Amino acid sequence: MTILVTGGAGFIGSNFIIDWLSNSDEEVINIDKLTYAGNLNNLATLRENKKHIFFRVDIGDSKVCRELINKYKPRAIINFAAESHVDRSIDSPEEFIQTNIIGVLRLLDSANEYWQSLDGKQKKIFRFLHVSTDEVYGSLNADEPAFTETNRYKPNSPYSASKASSDHLVRAYNQTYGLPVLTTNCSNNYGPYQFPEKLIPLFINNALAHKALPIYGDGLQVRDWLYVNDHCSAINAVLERGQIGEVYNIGGMNEKTNLQTIDILCSLLDELCPLKGEVKIKSYRELITYIRDRPGHDRRYAIDCTKIKKELNWEPIENFETGMRKTIEWYISNTKWVEEVTNGQYRKWIERQYA
Numbered sequence: 001m002t003i004l005v006t007g008g009a010g011f012i013g014s015n016f017i018i019d020w021l022s023n024s025d026e027e028v029i030n031i032d033k034l035t036y037a038g039n040l041n042n043l044a045t046l047r048e049n050k051k052h053i054f055f056r057v058d059i060g061d062s063k064v065c066r067e068l069i070n071k072y073k074p075r076a077i078i079n080f081a082a083e084s085h086v087d088r089s090i091d092s093p094e095e096f097i098q099t100n101i102i103g104v105l106r107l108l109d110s111a112n113e114y115w116q117s118l119d120g121k122q123k124k125i126f127r128f129l130h131v132s133t134d135e136v137y138g139s140l141n142a143d144e145p146a147f148t149e150t151n152r153y154k155p156n157s158p159y160s161a162s163k164a165s166s167d168h169l170v171r172a173y174n175q176t177y178g179l180p181v182l183t184t185n186c187s188n189n190y191g192p193y194q195f196p197e198k199l200i201p202l203f204i205n206n207a208l209a210h211k212a213l214p215i216y217g218d219g220l221q222v223r224d225w226l227y228v229n230d231h232c233s234a235i236n237a238v239l240e241r242g243q244i245g246e247v248y249n250i251g252g253m254n255e256k257t258n259l260q261t262i263d264i265l266c267s268l269l270d271e272l273c274p275l276k277g278e279v280k281i282k283s284y285r286e287l288i289t290y291i292r293d294r295p296g297h298d299r300r301y302a303i304d305c306t307k308i309k310k311e312l313n314w315e316p317i318e319n320f321e322t323g324m325r326k327t328i329e330w331y332i333s334n335t336k337w338v339e340e341v342t343n344g345q346y347r348k349w350i351e352r353q354y355a
């Protein structure tokens with residue numbers, strides 16, 4: 001059998017495909033537009049693997065998506081494709097509307113047309129799994145309980161508003177056309193192959209180059225960090241055992257303020273990559289600087305993942321210390337990957353964002 005993954009050259013999608021093909025013989029069709037965030041080097045270990053078939057396609061290109069779906073007849077479509085960086089959505093929201101809303105609508109349409117044409121077992125087993133985010137629920141105060149699947153949607157950035165719209169469309173395709181959908185809302189991921197515009201890889205990259213570590217505002221915003229492979233195992237559990245039409249929250253049970261996260265990161269860097277005599281600083285902590293806050297910055301995210309734990313028997317494996325150690329070691333050993341993604345276009349973004 002075959003699964004079709006969109007956005008499989010991005011951070012989570014590529015980790016998902018690598019993990020999938022190390023545990024299964026099932027073919028993966030990977031469709032990705034290869035935006036600045038998509039990178040085939042993430043999938044370099046699969047170059048000789050015939051079970052991974054890549055197409056450079058926009059999920060909004062209905063004609064090609066339909067052709068590929070009809071040709072490969074996947075038993076499931078897993079949608080990772082998205083514009084994913086909050087700061088870029090504040091800078092230029094339109095691309096977020098195009099991919100995260102229009103693109104998802106068109107993909108749903110292609111999937112629905114295909115599913116309606118199936119019969120028997122193929123129709124029964126087909127699933128459309130939409131990978132979404134905890135940001136759709138908005139921001140929590142310090143004393144509020146963590147987000148459950150029934151929290152009201154209150155997105156605060158163009159990114160989260162576009163993801164919220166896509167979640168509603170996914171739900172509507174189930175309610176209106178019967179398309180067998182599943183939705184996951186996950187907290188902040190970290191791990192190998194994350195593009196160094198997001199907090200953790202940006203700070204590792206900057207620290208190793210002895211550049212400033214720019215904390216937005218007071219640094220007391222809280223995120224609930226999850227190691228990327230634990231997100232992948234949760235998606236697998238939802239795909240195989242989730243109930244059609246249901247939503248599953250996925251989280252790390254690991255709330256940290258940004259300052260706590262950066263403190264752990266700096267301690268591990270001091271241990272794994274000690275600063276030598278020629279630099280004036282003794283610890284990477286000395287690189288921390290405070291800069292203007294992100295507009296509309298969500299104060300706190302926290303996920304209540306009781307449902308997926310109880311109903312689907314899912315548990316994360318990594319704790320923050322083991323996950324961060326693996327992540328930092330990966331970035332230290334993959335400087336070529338980092339050099340290749342931090343090209344001219346990347347530098348322009350960093351200069352503008354942190355000017």
Ligand code: NAD
Nearest residue numbers: 007009010011012033034035037038058059081082084189
């Ligand atoms: P990413 O930005 O690293 O990767 C996104 C991928 O989608 C890239 O390969 C890009 O080329 C591709 N893409 C973008 N537009 C496309 C289009 N129109 N057609 C086809 N491909 C397109 O993102 P990520 O961090 O891997 O996130 C993957 C998904 O998980 C997203 O839907 C995101 O909203 C969600 N999510 C991310 C996190 C996180 O912490 N990173 C947490 C929860 C949910």
Ligand code: DAU
Nearest residue numbers: 084085086133134135187188197198199214215216221258
């Ligand atoms: O919660 C899930 C979401 O997590 C995903 O849906 C998004 O795709 C993903 O990008 C992430 O969003 P965040 O905005 O939480 O992640 P980011 O890494 O951009 O920022 C994490 C925190 O660190 C946030 O409070 C902003 C802060 N930050 C970030 C950057 C890039 C800084 O203080 N300085 C920075 O330079």
